[in-house]
Amino acid sequence: MSGDVILDVRDIMVSFSARRAGRKYRVQAVDGASLSLAEGEVLGIVGESGCGKTTLGRTIVGLVRPDSGTIRFNGADMIGAGSSSLREMRLKVRMVFQDPNASLNPRRAIGDSVAEAGDISGFFKTRAERSAAIAATLTAVGLNPAFADRYPYELSGGQRQRVGIARAILPTPSIIIADEPVSALDVSVQAQVLNLMMDLRDQLRLSMLFISHDLGVIGQISSRVAVMYMGRIVEHARTRTVLDQPLHPYTRALVAAIPKPDPSKRILGAIEMGEPPSLFTRPRGCAYAPRCPLASDRCFVEVPNLRSAGTDGRTIACHNV
Amino acid sequence: MLSVRDLTVSVGPATAPVDIVAGVSFGLAKGEILGLVGESGCGKSMTSLAVMGLLPQPGPRVRVGEVLLEGCDVTQLQPWQRVEAGHGRMAMIFQEPMTSLNPVRRIGDQIAEAVRVHEGISGAAALSRACELLELVRMPDPRMQLSAYPHQLSGGQRQRVMIAIALACRPQVLVADEPTTALDVTIQVQILGLLRELCNRLDMAILFITHDMGVVAQLADRVAVMYAGRIVETAAVDELFGKPRHHYTRGLMDCMPSRNSGARRLPTISGQPPVPGTVAAGCVFALRCAAVRDVCRVATPPRMEVSRGHEVLCAFPLGGGELP
Structure with missing residues (x-):
């Protein structure tokens, strides 16, 4: 089902400066993450709060600038791109946010929010074309086209998230970065x-x-999954493999x-x-070592690198499995 | 021990009240964990606040019904009367511990404050009781942590502090409103384990409110499923998950991703819950029910006991059981 590699992310490092108790710290939010995405493929990124999964997603759409690393979309460098080609690429790589209440402007009609990216890029030639595109997109996400003239407060949470998805698929994207798109919704x-x-x-x-x-949600939608812990990918494999036989502790x-x-x-x-x-107090070796039942002396001094483990492309970062 | 009868919480003017909790009844025995589960807006939090006498004022009020704690109706008491009359033996913990703790006071002092109010001891004695409570909730290094501020603790540790404060009054009933929803799963599992342990050790009853069917299955002894202000099904946890009888309960379970892994599409419940006050007649779930019949839209469904301890609010429950 998957085709050519459409997005290739290599060795992304992102850090933020923070001040705590009068001292300045560098917090390494993403610590050398690499992944690739094939056409038509869904890759899940799973991890707990603070593991850097959101920062990684925001870096890929260009909302956060990485310290180092490369992001290639269809072979073209996204980080060093000039403004006109970057603008074009950004129309292709779009984001769906977690909280539809916070990501929709309460004072803009739904239709205007949905068409925003198209408006900025000059995608629509005529007003009629614009209205038709809005109506078609709303229909595609299962909303009544008449919602174009409504405002976010008139919609339920599920409907708002459908609007969030609608604005990410107009005009024609190739990649959606979906950051916890269903976490705020009832089951x-x-x-x-x-x-x-x-x-x-x-x-x-x-x-x-x-x-x-x-x-559970990742298992439903994605074919492969990358597990993140404190800024690093610790296991990366097919979703079924990870759910049925997890390897990393x-x-x-x-x-x-x-x-x-x-x-x-x-x-x-x-x-x-x-x-x-x-x-703020990242361990020197493997970040999971203090909690790990398998930790040995080596784990506390040496960071394990991702290495191939078993068949079907599983990679894992652990000294002891 | 705790018995809630026909509890109805209303908002709006007295002449035209809108019931957001409508005729909720349940009992809670010593050492039992009752899971109250439902989606947002179903009235589960309002039920818990009404049970605790903590409904925001002015606002929703208990219009009908009683909450009996060992035979005494606590809805008739003011908060200070509850403490004085020794009826303060209920405690509550909330979803977000950071908003419940005072950020500029040491946690030892915050726990000791609750100890002072309930036990009438002060100073070093209260602080040493606070330390005991921290040990009870399995806080690592309790003596050191007494002098920590909330921001120095992790989310899981803060929730342990909240539980310690709740335990200061030696409660018979602990009301827990989504206490693990804001926590990561590896922390959640530890807090759930702690609650189960405390329930067994202290012979305390827990009313556990959550939206998560998985958490209920892991923790509860009995489950009450709420929808649009009503309890639509109550049963022992094995019975409920093994043989759900209400169409809503069944729908909730079916649409969980973890019960469908590998399925091409997830089953869904169409539509949305009704806005309170808009269902004039018939079953509140009729609009979304796949097995709806004409009579459901006009007649209020009966509350049927389909088997011992298993009640369902439905005229045509799953697996038969129509009225003889």
Whole structure:
């Protein structure tokens, strides 16, 4: 199903400066992440809060400037691109945000929000063409075209997120970076929006980077998944492989901790897995070592690099498995 | 021990009240965890606040019904009367511990404050009780942490502090409103384990409010499913997950991604919950129900006991069981 590599991200480093207790710190939010995305493919990025998954997504759409690393879209460099080619590329690489309440302007009609990217790029030749495109896009995401004249407060949460998706697919994108697009929604609405995203993936042959903390949601929509922990990708494999046979100790903990909706499979009581270290006091070696049941001396001094493990392209960053 | 009967919480003018919680009844036994589950706006938080007597004033009010804690109706008491009369034996924890803690006070002092109010001891004695409470909630290095400020703790540790404060009054009932929703899954599993342990050790009952069917399955003994202000199904947890009888419960379970891994499309529940006050007659779920019949739109469904301890608010529950 997947074709050529459409997005190639190499060795991205992103850090922020922060001040705490009068001292200046550099917080390394993304620490050398690499991934690639094929045409029509959905890659999931999973991790807990603070692991850098959102920063990585924002870096790819150009909202955050990386310290180093390369991002290539269809072979063309995105970071060093001139403003006109960058503008063109940005129309192709679009983002869906987590909170549709915060990402929609409450004082703009839905139709204007949906058409914004097209307006800026001069995509629409006539007013009639613009209205037709808005109506078609709203229909594509399962909304009544009459919503174009309504305002965000008139819509439910699920409908607003459909608007968030509509504004990311007009005009014709190639890649959607979806940052926790269903996390703010109730489970019955979440299923509707996930179905919509799968339909769009198939109809428009969209590639997606689907960022989420929820492995259940990732398992539904993505064919491969990258697991992030404190800025680094620690395991990267096909989604089924990760869910059925997680290899990295962190991935194992993450899979084990999913509350399964089955009272006969209770996990409570047995699990004591500690807490992640503060981003200000990153351990010297493997960031997971302080919580890891398999940690050896080496783990506390040497950062493990991603290496290939087993068949079907699984990579893992761990000294001990 | 705790018995809620026909609880109805309303907003709006007394002449035209809109019921956001309508006729909710449940019981909670010693050492039992009841999971109250539902989607946003279903009235689960309002129910918990009404049980605690913490409804925001002015605003929603208990129009009908009673909340009996060991036979005493606490809805009739003012907050200070609850403490004085020894009826303050209920405590509550919330979703976001950071907004519940005072950011500029040491956590030891904040726990000791609750100890002072409820036990009448002060100074070093209160602080040493605070330390015991931190040990009870399995806070690593409790003596050191007494002098920490909330911002120095992680989200999971803050929630442990909130639980410690709640335990200061030696509650018989702990009301937990989405206490793990803001936490990462690897932390959530530890907090859920802690709540189960405390429930067993202290013989305390827990009313656990959540939107997450997975969390309910992991923690609860019994489950009440709420929809549009009503409890639509109550059963023991194994029974509910094994044999759901209400169409809404079934729909909620079906649309969870983790129950469908590999499926091409997720089953969904069409439409949205009704706006409170707009359903004049019939079943509140009729608009979204796949098995709706004409009678559902006009007649209020009966509350049926389909098997022992398993009640469902539906005229045509799944798996039969129509009225004889």
